[in-house]
Amino acid sequence: MRVRDAGNTVGKSGQVKRRTCPCLIRAIADRGVKVCLMPCLGLEDAIGTAVRQACYIVAEELRPKVTVLGCAPALFVGAEEDIIYVLSYPVIAIEACSYACGTRMCRRYGKEPNAVIYADEFLRESGIDLGVESNYILGELGQRASKLLAERIVEEVDRLLLSEVRRVAKVTSKQRAEGGAEGG
Amino acid sequence: MMQPSSNLKVVVVSCNGIGMLVSTAARLGALRAQQLRPQNIIVWGAATLGVDYPKAVRDANSYPLILIDGCKPKCASGVYSEKVKDGIIKPSDIGGKVIGRIYIPEVCVKYGLSLKGEQRSRYSEKGMKVVEAIASEVVKLVDEFIATCGK
Numbered sequence: 001m002r003v004r005d006a007g008n009t010v011g012k013s014g015q016v017k018r019r020t021c022p023c024l025i026r027a028i029a030d031r032g033v034k035v036c037l038m039p040c041l042g043l044e045d046a047i048g049t050a051v052r053q054a055c056y057i058v059a060e061e062l063r064p065k066v067t068v069l070g071c072a073p074a075l076f077v078g079a080e081e082d083i084i085y086v087l088s089y090p091v092i093a094i095e096a097c098s099y100a101c102g103t104r105m106c107r108r109y110g111k112e113p114n115a116v117i118y119a120d121e122f123l124r125e126s127g128i129d130l131g132v133e134s135n136y137i138l139g140e141l142g143q144r145a146s147k148l149l150a151e152r153i154v155e156e157v158d159r160l161l162l163s164e165v166r167r168v169a170k171v172t173s174k175q176r177a178e179g180g181a182e183g184g
Numbered sequence: 185m186m187q188p189s190s191n192l193k194v195v196v197v198s199c200n201g202i203g204m205l206v207s208t209a210a211r212l213g214a215l216r217a218q219q220l221r222p223q224n225i226i227v228w229g230a231a232t233l234g235v236d237y238p239k240a241v242r243d244a245n246s247y248p249l250i251l252i253d254g255c256k257p258k259c260a261s262g263v264y265s266e267k268v269k270d271g272i273i274k275p276s277d278i279g280g281k282v283i284g285r286i287y288i289p290e291v292c293v294k295y296g297l298s299l300k301g302e303q304r305s306r307y308s309e310k311g312m313k314v315v316e317a318i319a320s321e322v323v324k325l326v327d328e329f330i331a332t333c334g335k
Contacts, residue, residue, distance in 0.1 A: 041200040043211060043229045052202060056305035071203040072231035073259035076266065082203070104235045136215045 020158040028161050029065035033168065035157045036085040038070040038105060038113065040096040046133035047096040050142050051119050054149035055094065062154050066161055072105045083109060090114040090160040094153060115156045122152055190330045193224055193247045194283065196322055197264060199254035200229030205304045206254040206288050209311065213288075213318025214252055220323050224330065230260040236272060244273050250284040250325050252318065261285065284325035291317050 039055045042048030059067045068089065074082045085091075086109050093102030093113040097120055106113045123130065123145055133142040198214035201207035211229075218225040226247065228240040244267070251260040264282065267273040275281040292298060295317040302311040 039202065041202055041229055041231055043198065043200055043215065043227050043232070048229075053305060055202060060305060069202045071201040071207070073199055073201045073229070073234065073263065074203065074257055076231065076234045077257045077259050077262035079257050099235070099237060101232060101235045101237070105231070136212065136219065 020162070025063065025066060025158070025161070028165055031165065031168075033161055033164050034066050034068055034089045035063075035160050035164075036068050036070045036089040036091045037094060037153065037157075038072070038086065038091050038102040039094040040101050040119070041072050042096055042101065043135060045096065046130040046135045046138065046142055047119055047123070047145075049135050049138055050123075050130060050133075050145045050149060051094050051096055053138060053143070053146035054119075054153060057146060057150035058153045058157065062150060063157050067157055070102075070105070072101065075105050075108065086111055090164055092117060092153065092156050092160065094119055094149070096120055114160055117149075117152060117156060119149055122149065190334065191223055192330050192333055193226055194250055194326050194329060195226045195228060195243045195247045196250045196252060197228050197230055197233055197244070197260050198252040199260050199288075200231055201254060201259060202304075204255050205299050205302055208302075208304050208307060209288055209299060209314045209318060210252050210254040210260075212307070212312075212315040213286075213322065216315055216319035217322035217326070220319060221326055224326050225322070230263040233267060234263045236267075241267075241272055244280060245276075246279040248279060248281055248283040248329065250286065250322055251282055252286045252288070252322070254288050258287070283329050284322075286318060286321050286325075288314070288318060291321055 037055045039051045040048055041052060055069055059069050068085045070085050071082050086106055091106055091111060091113045092115045093106060094117045095102055103113050103116060126148055128145045130142060130145055133139055196214045196217060199207050199210035214227045218227050226243050233240045233244055251264055253260050268275060273280045292314060297314045297317055299311055299314055302308060
């Protein structure tokens with residue numbers, strides 16, 4: 001299966017930012033393929049708030065039908081919905097520091113995240129320092145950080161969605177081939 | 185409310201979920217209470233304590249705790265119970281013991297408030313009233329604890 005991307009843009013550093021065609025995302029949503037976002041939900045610093053808000057932007061605005069939010073505290077008390085998300089879908093852990101709470105939550109259920117984004121490193125590379133931001137309600141800088149992070153998360157979401165579609169297609173075609181061989 | 189001068193500390197372990205509308209109220213309520221009593225309140229998310237984040241575990245063992253649960257699974261209480269069972273939190277006379285529990289649906293009933301129609305990413309004035317109510321309940325518990333210790 002060939003997958004086409006449209007509307008690619010070139011970032012400041014010269015790297016090509018792949019923007020996935022919206023109709024492709026709609027088609028993927030129709031197939032029920034989703035990605036689980038497992039963010040750091042730390043309360044002590046603004047970066048935790050920025051990560052949380054970035055996940056809301058992705059799940060509610062940018063990729064609403066193809067993402068679910070993994071709730072770390074709910075996983076602790078065995079909430080079925082969240083366990084199913086982690087075990088059934090590819091997972092992106094979005095970490096605020098090297099302690100990597102999102103990754104640790106996945107491992108608790110025997111799953112290694114399919115992708116990890118270190119928000120602290122990403123924001124540092126983007127020239128954003130949230131040191132002066134409030135962890136309560138984000139100011140202008142925090143909101144800008146959330147938007148940038150959301151775009152970064154979307155890149156990973158799209159990559160994992162396409163990879164998951166390819167994987168499912170491969171499994172389906174193999175099953176068909178085996179079924180055909182048995183039938184013939 | 186007058187701010188007590190004591191330096192006694194209480195750890196607020198709050199639901200820090202993301203999926204439910206009420207988790208925003210829990211998080212903001214805890215942080216608002218910290219703004220009101222900066223000398224007395226330390227805030228940690230339930231999941232942060234759950235993954236044994238060293239500073240959170242140290243604080244939970246050093247000071248008394250107030251737990252804020254947002255919804256039915258009561259994650260903050262669940263995490264606390266698990267940590268006590270695993271011996272990560274060792275309740276003593278000084279730290280690790282729960283001095284208060286706040287369940288947000290009960291706070292909403294008590295104050296006649298609701299989160300209906302709110303967005304989890306951004307609360308309007310209506311949602312912020314719930315946040316203020318939670319913060320005032322936390323502060324009340326903290327002030328009572330400080331007053332009791334002073335006797």
